[in-house]
Amino acid sequence: VTVRGLQAGRRIIDRTLTIAVTDAAESIEIASGGTTVRENEPANTAVATLALRINGSAVSDPTFELVSVSPHANPPLFSVTTEGILVTTRPLDFETDPREHIVTVRGLQAGRRIIDRTLTIAVTDAAESIEIASGGTTVRENEPANTAVATLALRINGSAVSDPTFELVSVSPHANPPLFSVTTEGILVTTRPLDFETDPREHIVTVRGLQ
Structure with a gap:
């Protein structure tokens, strides 16, 4: 980056600066809940509440979106609210549905992508x-x-x-x-x-x- 200093509109000197971009420790953390959900729970059962952090500090007013769910289903078996609550979209069955789901969510600040995180969600058996x-x-x-x-x-x-x-x-x-x-x-x-x-x-x- 080259900047110019002037006095009374007259150029005095130019200077070139080298600006280095440093890494920030971005993370999506589980604020409450976990990575398991019991079978047969109704649609919209909360699995986890997510929090977006940069260098350990919570981001104010973050938003979240779903990137992908694997194995694929249409519609997906999980969704995430903009507030970061990961929920099921229908009751899951331990015997007939996949027992593990790879869910990738994205954290954003002011609409800008900050980080993606992949969670492994396990379906647990009920008696x-x-x-x-x-x-x-x-x-x-x-x-x-x-x-x-x-x-x-x-x-x-x-x-x-x-x-x-x-x-x-x-x-x-x-x-x-x-x-x-x-x-x-x-x-x-x-x-x-x-x-x-x-x-x-x-x-x-x-x-x-x-x-």
Whole structure:
């Protein structure tokens, strides 16, 4: 950089300066939360709150944006608010979804990119169960259709799920229509009177719990 000094508009001297740009320690840090999220949590579950720092000092009024999520999904399974809250976009399933996600976020100051950071987010397993809240696993023959066999409850990590729904997956041996059904509220019922002498004496009934 060459600058000129003047006096009364008359050039006195020029000087050339060499300006060195020094590195700053920019970082995106996890202010709260972490890098794990439990399966089955609803959309917009907060995974982590991010903070943008330069040389250890928090940047005032930073903004954040999502760069990429791997494995790819459309739409992505994670998003980040402009305030830096990393959230899920739908419930994740430990059994069927990828168990690790590589999420890259960008921190900006006044709209200018400061730094990108890549986080590895792990999906953790939850102890899901369908339990018999009342009733049992037997039904007496000759009872009329819609006799309640059992009332089901959906639990995650021991806690009851609020407003669950249920659906029938299968009944074995096969019959058309099936000899059992389940209401959306989780009441397992017969669809007709059963006969101990002529009908199968055991039935394998698979039900699904949903949240």
